[in-house]
Amino acid sequence: MENGTKRSRFLRLLLVSAVVIAGILLVDKFFIQNLKNSRVNLINVALIYYFSVAGMYLMLGLGGCMSMCSIAVMGLSAFVCGFTNTKLGWPLFPAMLCGILSSVILCAVVGSLLMKLDGRAFMFGTMALVYIGTSVFQNFSAFTGGPNGTSGISKLTLFGKTFSTFKSWFVLLAIACYLLILLLHRIKNTSFGRSLMAARDDETAAYSLGVNVYRTKLLAFIISGVFSGIGGALYAVHNGTISASLFSFTTQQSFIIMLMLGGVMSPVGALFGSILVNYLPEIARSAGTYLNMLYGALIVLLMIFMPMGLAGLLKNQYQKLRKLLTGKRKKTTAKESA
Amino acid sequence: MACLQVEDISISFGGLKAVQDVSFALEPGEIMGLIGPNGAGKTTTLNLISGLYACDTGRVLLNGKDVTDKKAYERARMGLGRTFQTPRFLSRSTVGENMKLGTDLADQMGFLKSFFGKKGNDFLDEVDQYLEIADLTVNWKDDISSLSYGQLKRLEIVRALLSHPKVLLVDEPAAGLNAKELEKSVALMRHAAEKGVGIVLIEHKMDMIMNVCDHIVVLNFGKMIAHGTPEEVQSNEAVIEAYLGR
Numbered sequence: 001m002e003n004g005t006k007r008s009r010f011l012r013l014l015l016v017s018a019v020v021i022a023g024i025l026l027v028d029k030f031f032i033q034n035l036k037n038s039r040v041n042l043i044n045v046a047l048i049y050y051f052s053v054a055g056m057y058l059m060l061g062l063g064g065c066m067s068m069c070s071i072a073v074m075g076l077s078a079f080v081c082g083f084t085n086t087k088l089g090w091p092l093f094p095a096m097l098c099g100i101l102s103s104v105i106l107c108a109v110v111g112s113l114l115m116k117l118d119g120r121a122f123m124f125g126t127m128a129l130v131y132i133g134t135s136v137f138q139n140f141s142a143f144t145g146g147p148n149g150t151s152g153i154s155k156l157t158l159f160g161k162t163f164s165t166f167k168s169w170f171v172l173l174a175i176a177c178y179l180l181i182l183l184l185h186r187i188k189n190t191s192f193g194r195s196l197m198a199a200r201d202d203e204t205a206a207y208s209l210g211v212n213v214y215r216t217k218l219l220a221f222i223i224s225g226v227f228s229g230i231g232g233a234l235y236a237v238h239n240g241t242i243s244a245s246l247f248s249f250t251t252q253q254s255f256i257i258m259l260m261l262g263g264v265m266s267p268v269g270a271l272f273g274s275i276l277v278n279y280l281p282e283i284a285r286s287a288g289t290y291l292n293m294l295y296g297a298l299i300v301l302l303m304i305f306m307p308m309g310l311a312g313l314l315k316n317q318y319q320k321l322r323k324l325l326t327g328k329r330k331k332t333t334a335k336e337s338a
Numbered sequence: 339m340a341c342l343q344v345e346d347i348s349i350s351f352g353g354l355k356a357v358q359d360v361s362f363a364l365e366p367g368e369i370m371g372l373i374g375p376n377g378a379g380k381t382t383t384l385n386l387i388s389g390l391y392a393c394d395t396g397r398v399l400l401n402g403k404d405v406t407d408k409k410a411y412e413r414a415r416m417g418l419g420r421t422f423q424t425p426r427f428l429s430r431s432t433v434g435e436n437m438k439l440g441t442d443l444a445d446q447m448g449f450l451k452s453f454f455g456k457k458g459n460d461f462l463d464e465v466d467q468y469l470e471i472a473d474l475t476v477n478w479k480d481d482i483s484s485l486s487y488g489q490l491k492r493l494e495i496v497r498a499l500l501s502h503p504k505v506l507l508v509d510e511p512a513a514g515l516n517a518k519e520l521e522k523s524v525a526l527m528r529h530a531a532e533k534g535v536g537i538v539l540i541e542h543k544m545d546m547i548m549n550v551c552d553h554i555v556v557l558n559f560g561k562m563i564a565h566g567t568p569e570e571v572q573s574n575e576a577v578i579e580a581y582l583g584r
């Protein structure tokens with residue numbers, strides 16, 4: 001926040017964005033286009049999952065509330081999008097919007113009922129939603145297509161380009177994830193973000209600083225619902241076919257691992273967590289039946305040695321290195337050090 | 339008009355009457371001491387005023403407005419600041435983020451406004467002014483956990499002042515502070531009082547209370563046993579008895 005900040009910040013943002021987009025294009029050209037289709041699908045789905053994981057970062061990383069229903073919210077959005085598009089014949093964009101809206105309404109209703117509970121009760125309450133969701137998605141045939149699922153969802157056309165193959169989706173999804181990270185960063189630095197962190201660390205202090213804890217957490221839950229809703233609508237359009245089995249509790253579990261592995265306090269870390277968790281089983285396929293065992297052991301080790309995930313580990317090393325290079329930080333006035 | 343008026347507030351926890359019929363008024367710019375032996379109900383009284391506990395009976399008026407039914411965060415937004423016996427900060431955030439929470443309360447921006455608008459840097463001058471009075475040098479981007487207890491105690495008062503309160507409740511500012519640090523805390527409170535903030539101060543250090551306060555309320559077993567100037571309170575029989583246990 002030095003002088004002339006607004007401009008220099010904007011320039012920095014522009015520069016970072018240019019580098020990131022160039023990076024995405026390079027990865028696309030030299031890596032994604034040479035990959036097998038099924039593997040590109042895995043990466044794309046990881047990027048779509050990241051929308052839900054980002055919502056969980058907002059809830060858990062900033063708000064200190066474990067929400068377990070992202071997958072159900074995502075599923076609802078996907079099926080509403082699929083239903084309005086295939087059965088009602090709506091164009092794709094209104095259908096997607098309708099899906100997102102349905103997840104916002106679901107989160108607003110469930111959130112206002114459950115958010116008054118304490119953290120553990122809230123967690124179990126949201127968990128129940130996933131079971132309800134799976135059962136509805138499996139059995140409500142008129143709406144979801146039942147065991148057969150919904151298929152034949154329209155292809156996305158944007159700027160005159162039709163996204164018909166998995167490979168064509170990658171750049172779009174990667175840029176969307178980058179925008180999402182910018183958004184999360186911005187949210188963290190608003191008064192809302194600070195209120196959310198206050199509610200996480202010390203509710204009593206939060207109250208005495210004028211924070212309406214219930215409303216703040218409810219708003220965070222609804223925003224996370226918007227993210228999951230976008231993810232669900234993208235999932236439906238990306239896959240073209242969706243079925244209830246995609247939105248089971250197992251996927252919710254992997255969301256948690258993605259967030260914990262990447263770093264619960266870091267949106268960028270969580271993105272890499274998403275890709276790793278979704279892609280690693282494919283690479284380690286040779287481990288066969290031992291895969292799940294290895295996976296479990298890895299998670300135990302992860303929690304012992306890096307409770308803050310990959311991002312936390314990197315941050316620690318970076319801080320140690322900086323301390324080594326610059327020595328102790330000089331203490332100055334707020335204005336100079338801000 | 340009194341900036342804080344407390345009328346016959348009481349609360350019981352089970353069979354224990356923690357605070358019974360306590361009443362007093364505080365004028366803007368006044369510093370009022372709230373003293374009493376351990377367990378007398380001082381912090382409970384502060385919690386009743388700030389809304390962390392709901393009163394069983396009685397009323398609390400802030401600038402003439404009845405706030406008895408208002409929640410703690412609503413009272414905070416109406417200009418009631420407070421600090422705690424053990425400083426309460428966001429343990430995983432930076433000094434800057436913690437201080438901004440104080441200014442957020444003064445700004446009272448909605449979500450959308452805070453998302454699209456930009457917080458100016460004007461408040462930094464104010465922060466530096468307070469930090470100078472408190473004799474604190476901190477780095478804005480350091481983790482809050484890197485500060486010492488004595489620094490946190492003073493920083494909590496600074497944070498409360500950044501929210502521009504009309505009434506400030508200060509719970510044991512001297513606990514754990516050395517003489518020099520304490521002097522700086524007192525300077526901060528005097529500065530606030532000069533600007534018209536009414537201050538309620540809980541403290542065990544009698545020399546500080548007698549020195550700083552305009553008037554004093556004494557509690558014992560939840561009841562108000564004396565109310566008056568430092569001289570009056572010092573010579574009050576009931577007070578001497580409560581403290582010396584005669």
